[in-house]
Amino acid sequence: MYKAYKVPIPEKSRPYNFDFFLTHYVFAPWVVEGKTLVRLFKVDSGKFVLAKVGFEEEPKPILMINLQFNTKVSKAEQESLVNLISWIYAVNEDVKYFYEVICKKDRILRAASEEIYGGHLRTDPYVFESVLGVIVAQNVFFKRIYEMTRLLCENFGEKQSFDNRIYYTYPTPKRLANATLPEIRACKVGYRDKYIKGVAEKIVKEKINLDDLRKVDDIEKIKEKLMELPGVGPYTADLTVAIGFRLPTFHLDLFSREAMYQFYFNGNKVPDKEIIRFVDNKWGKWKHYTMLLLTTNTDTWAKKLGKPFRLKSGAKSV
């Protein structure tokens, strides 16, 4: 059974670069098929739904969401999933001012924005997924996250077959809490095995639903709660707030620090506090978008600026 939904991209959300979604930061269980992004979901009733997300530019920009299922899924659950996917793909994210005003008056951001012009920040459907996604990004070359995440889905997600292809859901906390450390480590996550299991166990034991934190409007409180999880420090909490909540944060890691030193502090190392103050004053509520631009394909656009960047961006996933 199929059901097709068309979600218009409003004027304020343009420019809207769907191609950026197709080619950057595509982590399992999302897969790219042609010009669509495909993923298996398990909805609350326990039924599986395969979602295919595409895009049409003309005559009006529209996100095309195709749902496929083997047993009937209620209209309410279908619409709930369509809403979730629309949020993930930033259908109502007002980026016009950011791209057309903020980026244009800053030499660095102009170069960075030309690289992925109209790119939006993609969020994860579940905060648990964001937390684990950032944990496996700790202290590794970014490229390795793709494999670690894929192995976690293949080993601990649930699988379903559609049109002779196998798709996976993202692992649940319960499944990972019940896994052994060697089983988790077999996903090549190294010493992060105990963080992954630890987060899952804490969620199960204390009956936590991390998605409830999306109702909290105080970003500092959200970060505090996230940092109560094992293996979650300032970097993981900040980046989770961006990709799991779509709220303004600016995470500090090796890459973003280096970008700030090189592009805004004449190559000088400055204390974190100074970066934070600078970012807040200069970009405020847009800081998660400047973070996205400054840390995506940095080596490519920096070269055009005549400012070679020593770190290689792992943003491109295909």
Add this chain to the structure above:
DNA sequence: TCCCAGGGGCCAA
């Protein structure tokens, strides 16, 4: 072989 990578926990001062 050694070094390092888009950190966090832990422990000594």
Add this chain to the structure above:
DNA sequence: TTGGCCCATGGG
């Protein structure tokens, strides 16, 4: 509060 070490794994 801060600094140094360790933690797996893979690529240069």
